[in-house]
Amino acid sequence: MKDQIAKTFLGLKDFQKKTVDYVYDQLYKLGRNRMLIADEVGLGKTIVTKGLLAKAFMEANEKSGGKRTFRVVYV
Numbered sequence: 001m002k003d004q005i006a007k008t009f010l011g012l013k014d015f016q017k018k019t020v021d022y023v024y025d026q027l028y029k030l031g032r033n034r035m036l037i038a039d040e041v042g043l044g045k046t047i048v049t050k051g052l053l054a055k056a057f058m059e060a061n062e063k064s065g066g067k068r069t070f071r072v073v074y075v
Helices: 002-010 014-029 045-064
Strands: none
Touching: 002 045, 014 045
16 A cells, blocks of 8 residues: 555655645645645646645555544545
């Protein structure tokens, strides 16, 4: 599992990594309920979302010792 998460992070461009970190901090550290990621077509909103989910999963998994359930509904 860690290999897949690492592969996801390696696939992100610098501006996508910054977006993942920013959105993660807003949602999980500052307690915002929602965020909108919007930019030009083809800049990787789906890839950023994948990176955000990987980061959130990794953090939740580490904090719970691998015992926490992590559900994602992606529409």
